[in-house]
Amino acid sequence: SLKMASDSPESLMTLCTDYCLRNLEGTLCYLLDNETLRLHPDIFLPSEICDKLVNEYVELVKTDSIFEPHESFFTLFSDPRSTRLARVHLREHIVQDQDLEAIRKQDLIELYLTNCEKLTAKSLQTLVSFSHTLISLSLFGCCNIFYEEENPGGCEDDCLVNPTRQVLVKDFTFEGFRRLRFLNLGRLIEGVNVETLLRPLASLAALDLSGIQLNDVGFLTQWKDSLVSLVLYNMDLSEEHIQVITQLRKLRHLDISRDHLSSYYKFKLTRRVLNLFVENLVNLTSLDISGHTMLENCTIPSMEEKMGQTSIEPAKSSIAPFRGLKRPLQFLGLFETSLCRLTHIPAYKVSGDKNEEQVLNAIEAYTEHRPEITSRAINLLFDIARIERCSQLLRALQLVITALKCHKDDKNIQVTGSAALFYLTNSEYRMEQSVKLRRQVIQVVLNGMESYQEVTVQRNCCLTLCNFSIPEELEFQYRRVNELLLNILNQSRQDESIQRIAVHLCNALVCQVDNDHKEAVGKMGFVMTMLKLIQKKLADKTCDQVMEFSWSALWNITDETPDNCEMFLNYSGMKLFLECLKEFPEKQELHRNMLGLLGNVAEVKELRPQLMTSQFISVFSNLLESKADGIEVSYNACGVLSHIMFDGPEAWGICEPHREEVVKRMWAAIQSWDINSRRNINYRSFEPILRLLPQGISPVSQHWATWALYNLVSVYPDKYCPLLIKEGGIPLLKDMIKMASARQETKEMAR
Numbered sequence: 178s179l180k181m182a183s184d185s186p187e188s189l190m191t192l193c194t195d196y197c198l199r200n201l202e203g204t205l206c207y208l209l210d211n212e213t214l215r216l217h218p219d220i221f222l223p224s225e226i227c228d229k230l231v232n233e234y235v236e237l238v239k240t241d242s243i244f245e246p247h248e249s250f251f252t253l254f255s256d257p258r259s260t261r262l263a264r265v266h267l268r269e270h271i272v273q274d275q276d277l278e279a280i281r282k283q284d285l286i287e288l289y290l291t292n293c294e295k296l297t298a299k300s301l302q303t304l305v306s307f308s309h310t311l312i313s314l315s316l317f318g319c320c321n322i323f324y325e326e327e328n329p330g331g332c333e334d335d336c337l338v339n340p341t342r343q344v345l346v347k348d349f350t351f352e353g354f355r356r357l358r359f360l361n362l363g364r365l366i367e368g369v370n371v372e373t374l375l376r377p378l379a380s381l382a383a384l385d386l387s388g389i390q391l392n393d394v395g396f397l398t399q400w401k402d403s404l405v406s407l408v409l410y411n412m413d414l415s416e417e418h419i420q421v422i423t424q425l426r427k428l429r430h431l432d433i434s435r436d437h438l439s440s441y442y443k444f445k446l447t448r449r450v451l452n453l454f455v456e457n458l459v460n461l462t463s464l465d466i467s468g469h470t471m472l473e474n475c476t477i478p479s480m481e482e483k484m485g486q487t488s489i490e491p492a493k494s495s496i497a498p499f500r501g502l503k504r505p506l507q508f509l510g511l512f513e514t515s516l517c518r519l520t521h522i523p524a525y526k527v528s529g530d531k532n533e534e535q536v537l538n539a540i541e542a543y544t545e546h547r548p549e550i551t552s553r554a555i556n557l558l559f560d561i562a563r564i565e566r567c568s569q570l571l572r573a574l575q576l577v578i579t580a581l582k583c584h585k586d587d588k589n590i591q592v593t594g595s596a597a598l599f600y601l602t603n604s605e606y607r608m609e610q611s612v613k614l615r616r617q618v619i620q621v622v623l624n625g626m627e628s629y630q631e632v633t634v635q636r637n638c639c640l641t642l643c644n645f646s647i648p649e650e651l652e653f654q655y656r657r658v659n660e661l662l663l664n665i666l667n668q669s670r671q672d673e674s675i676q677r678i679a680v681h682l683c684n685a686l687v688c689q690v691d692n693d694h695k696e697a698v699g700k701m702g703f704v705m706t707m708l709k710l711i712q713k714k715l716a717d718k719t720c721d722q723v724m725e726f727s728w729s730a731l732w733n734i735t736d737e738t739p740d741n742c743e744m745f746l747n748y749s750g751m752k753l754f755l756e757c758l759k760e761f762p763e764k765q766e767l768h769r770n771m772l773g774l775l776g777n778v779a780e781v782k783e784l785r786p787q788l789m790t791s792q793f794i795s796v797f798s799n800l801l802e803s804k805a806d807g808i809e810v811s812y813n814a815c816g817v818l819s820h821i822m823f824d825g826p827e828a829w830g831i832c833e834p835h836r837e838e839v840v841k842r843m844w845a846a847i848q849s850w851d852i853n854s855r856r857n858i859n860y861r862s863f864e865p866i867l868r869l870l871p872q873g874i875s876p877v878s879q880h881w882a883t884w885a886l887y888n889l890v891s892v893y894p895d896k897y898c899p900l901l902i903k904e905g906g907i908p909l910l911k912d913m914i915k916m917a918s919a920r921q922e923t924k925e926m927a928r
Contacts, residue, residue, distance in 0.1 A: 194233045214249045224263040238271045240582045251276040274299040281306040292318035298325035298346045308353045315361035352377040363387035372396040394421045406430040414444040423457040434467035445472035451498035465510025488521045495519035512539045540576045552589035562600035581621040595637035602644040626661045632672050639678040647685040659698050666706050684730040699741040720761045728770035735777040742778045765805035772813035779820040780865040791831045801846040808850045819878035843877045863904050870909045873918035880923045887926050
């Protein structure tokens with residue numbers, strides 16, 4: 178019943194369901210008194226649609242953190258005259274007594290309640306309303322459904338301490354459930370008498386008693402003519418159990434597997450027991466004996482083993498008792514047993530730990546109800562993906578995604594699953610993955626980051642995100658990714674490696690994106706977060722990747738985004754700039770990033786007066802002579818000064834240094850640069866440079882702008898010639914050539 182991750186496009190039905198659930202008010206419903214959802218009176222929906230709405234709703238609440246659950250959602254399905262439900266699958270804390278109560282008039286055929294821990298004995302009474310139609314019922318992991326609250330009679334002191342006591346309901350049975358054929362009572366609470374509970378059921382076809390300890394299962398023989406599937410996972414078995422099982426001759430599926438780590442376990446499987454199964458259960462097509470210890474050797478001596486191609490023919494079986502099978506089994510569970518490593522296993526599908534196929538079969542078989550086993554199987558897949566190459570990549574990815582979605586709150590699965598995803602999404606597998614599948618990976622990775630502050634999960638998730646093209650592939654979750662990364666970077670105690678990856682991702686996310694994205698991220702506190710990181714690194718006197726990436730991220734996020742430039746100044750960014758310059762005089766990469774950022778600040782006219790201090794202007798002038806990173810630091814310093822000069826002599830509000838002296842140093846710097854320099858910079862627009870052309874106030878600014886354009890279009894013509902034409906640079910250059918105030922060498926270059 179698990180919804181598998183899929184790679185094919187969504188059906189129109191699924192897209193419509195998703196849209197309606199996300200916009201209930203605008204589609205199927207209206208709000209009564211501003212709070213209760215009500216179905217529009219003219220809406221009539223068949224069970225095919227209602228089932229999908231309910232089941233998708235549960236899926237969305239569980240796996241999509243942005244989706245808001247509705248208090249009154251289940252009441253939409255309270256009247257069978259307008260909405261019909263037949264097959265409903267509910268999970269975990271999403272469902273409460275009143276939700277089930279709301280749909281009690283529906284004629285349900287199938288009701289799966291999985292790990293619904295909030296359901297109490299009130300819901301047992303609601304089940305009775307479905308008794309005349311119900312064919313299939315699962316109460317797996319509903320650990321409180323047999324408890325009711327008892328109010329003590331006379332109010333003693335006890336009332337204050339514990340006003341309601343939990344009492345086990347003893348008198349409920351499946352009396353009247355005439356059509357019930359399939360029943361899952363897995364992980365039923367101790368103290369409930371299973372025999373009494375089930376006795377009224379006339380003809381059970383499938384029964385799951387996972388994790389329940391019963392010393393006497395003799396009562397099962399009352400269904401020996403109807404029972405085709407029996408699951409006794411983690412039940413302590415004995416000789417008596419085996420005697421009963423062998424009488425259930427109609428069985429097609431038998432699961433007596435166990436978690437070998439769970440508890441001490443006396444029972445050992447023998448050759449005789451397997452022989453009994455083969456002889457008596459002649460219809461068997463599926464058998465699971467995972468986790469069992471074999472008491473004696475059930476294998477054929479290797480000399481007698483027929484060599485050659487591995488075979489699933491029972492006659493050649495390496496497991497002796499299975500030579501008696503009439504035909505190969507459809508499924509044989511051998512996970513965490515020694516038998517899975519044998520050569521000839523008479524089954525089409527085997528779960529085990531020998532190879533990728535067996536491991537994937539294990540993940541597929543155990544994900545829904547056995548996370549403790551699944552996490553170990555995913556761990557094996559992780560090793561396969563890391564050391565060898567995965568041959569069934571698509572299936573592996575879909576299974577891991579499904580497990581992560583299904584067990585969002587299971588730490589072991591989140592750790593192993595997120596680690597496996599890192600290896601399954603890396604570049605060598607890239608070609609085999611569709612956009613849809615890669616998006617599903619991103620969704621579960623972000624879910625993991627949201628639910629788990631645990632270091633390993635966070636690191637695995639961040640590393641997996643690095644396997645994607647950023648920002649393009651993360652665009653569809655842009656806000657959410659940024660919020661999560663900033664959240665990681667704002668934590669007081671930080672893991673070095675996570676910090677480094679998170680800053681790298683933040684930097685990549687704000688590189689080459691639209692300005693509205695940058696503004697939105699700025700409002701989330703991006704600038705502040707980066708400055709705090711820089712502040713910490715400064716205090717430790719360390720200039721590492723985190724320091725450099727943080728300045729680079731600030732350079733990217735301030736590009737043509739005045740609001741973010743202003744934030745940088747307001748949060749004492751200039752003070753940090755000067756301190757970093759002083760503390761790390763030799764760090765070229767750092768200087769380039771810092772000056773690139775200040776270039777962005779200087780492009781904003783309203784902010785330039787804040788740069789007009791003797792200290793800042795002296796620093797910029799001295800950096801004109803810098804040879805750091807080729808011409809980049811000198812070029813950016815000159816760019817900052819060019820914008821300041823463009824405001825004219827009257828804006829020069831300082832005595833030292835003199836304006837003319839700085840102008841002279843700017844000319845000298847520009848003349849020292851090699852016009853064919855290859856560049857470490859990326860322009861999305863020439864607008865800030867072009868605005869320096871049509872003016873006579875500052876010929877040196879005009880010259881810097883012309884030099885910049887000339888260098889970029891001659892070294893990178895394919896990229897920058899179209900940009901220059903598109904942004905109207907040609908007429909501006911032509912007009913400038915006619916200007917009297919322009920220097921001769923500037924005109925030459927422009928020409």
